[in-house]
Amino acid sequence: MSVLSFGELLIDFVALEMAVAVGDASGFVKAPGGAPANVAAAVARLGYPSAFMGQVGEDPFGRHLAAVLAAEHVNIAGLTFSQEARTALAFVSNTADGDRSFMFYRHPSADMLMTPADVDTALIDACDAFHYGSITLIHEPAASALIMALDHALAAEKFISYDPNLRLPLWENASAAKAGMLRGLEYANLLKISEEELEFLTGGADVAPLWRDRMALICVTYGAKGAVLHTRDGNRIEHGGYPVAAIDTTGAGDAFVAAMLIGILENRDGYRDRLPEILDFANAVGALTCLQKGAIPALPTMAQARAFQTERRA
Numbered sequence: 036m037s038v039l040s041f042g043e044l045l046i047d048f049v050a051l052e053m054a055v056a057v058g059d060a061s062g063f064v065k066a067p068g069g070a071p072a073n074v075a076a077a078v079a080r081l082g083y084p085s086a087f088m089g090q091v092g093e094d095p096f097g098r099h100l101a102a103v104l105a106a107e108h109v110n111i112a113g114l115t116f117s118q119e120a121r122t123a124l125a126f127v128s129n130t131a132d133g134d135r136s137f138m139f140y141r142h143p144s145a146d147m148l149m150t151p152a153d154v155d156t157a158l159i160d161a162c163d164a165f166h167y168g169s170i171t172l173i174h175e176p177a178a179s180a181l182i183m184a185l186d187h188a189l190a191a192e193k194f195i196s197y198d199p200n201l202r203l204p205l206w207e208n209a210s211a212a213k214a215g216m217l218r219g220l221e222y223a224n225l226l227k228i229s230e231e232e233l234e235f236l237t238g239g240a241d242v243a244p245l246w247r248d249r250m251a252l253i254c255v256t257y258g259a260k261g262a263v264l265h266t267r268d269g270n271r272i273e274h275g276g277y278p279v280a281a282i283d284t285t286g287a288g289d290a291f292v293a294a295m296l297i298g299i300l301e302n303r304d305g306y307r308d309r310l311p312e313i314l315d316f317a318n319a320v321g322a323l324t325c326l327q328k329g330a331i332p333a334l335p336t337m338a339q340a341r342a343f344q345t346e347r348r349a
Contacts, residue, residue: 037084039085039087043072046099046122048063048124051063055128057137071167081320086109086110087111087113089115093117093118100122125138127285135285137204159184173205196224196292199216199219213235250267274314276322282326282327289330291321319340
């Protein structure tokens with residue numbers, strides 16, 4: 036089983052201090068990031084085949100990111116390098132209320148300029164699951180590249196997962212963000228969405244408006260409180276989280292997605308019977324990712340995740 040992630044790969048500069056806005060930080064730690072790339076790295080760190088498709092700049096940051104993914108044993112055959120724009124940068128801090136503050140440098144960035152011609156359909160054919168986020172849908176030609184890849188994944192009957200990351204500063208306005216994020220629902224078999232994103236897209240806590248024809252599962256994450264999994268037949272599976280002394284929550288949701296995908300693909304024909312177990316594992320992997328600064332550096336191995344679960348159950 037293997038997972039292919041499509042989308043942005045960038046440098047996160049994470050604030051040295053906790054509980055400050057980006058502009059008030061005294062300095063930053065450089066860390067590789069980008070939600071789909073985090074998922075690809077998380078799958079590989081957990082010991083499963085993983086690939087990434089996207090575009091970075093032909094610059095030192097782009098080459099660094101390619102090397103990071105390769106070192107994580109992620110297949111980067113689908114990663115292209117743009118001569119027209121530089122690698123995206125994001126400055127990130129954890130604010131006093133536990134939220135995150137972002138500032139992005141994408142005017143444009145290389146990932147925004149990926150075209151349908153850059154899509155390697157052979158990589159899609161070789162994967163078992165295809166994962167994507169909403170950021171790639173913001174600008175053309177990257178949006179068309181993603182839609183082409185999704186159409187191919189759909190025709191090839193791949194399991195498709197979607198995380199509609201809410202990053203309002205990247206959209207023209209809130210209405211455009213909502214429309215774009217909703218557009219991405221049409222292809223997904225699994226929707227992973229945060230409590231904040233659910234409120235933004237529906238105006239409440241009811242997942243009913245988010246169901247689409249192909250969707251089998253909707254998973255709503257609630258941070259340290261855990262997650263709730265909704266199935267197509269109306270079942271609701273709730274599992275408490277693993278509270279930790281979080282240092283940086285960046286990438287926790289992406290690690291959660293990776294763990295969910297591994298659990299589903301390992302039990303493709305009978306995963307519905309194991310959803311509570313899969314959800315518990317995903318909560319543990321997400322929690323562990325909060326214990327270091329940066330997303331990819333903080334991702335746990337399978338042994339670490341299992342040991343953490345065993346310790347917390349004792």
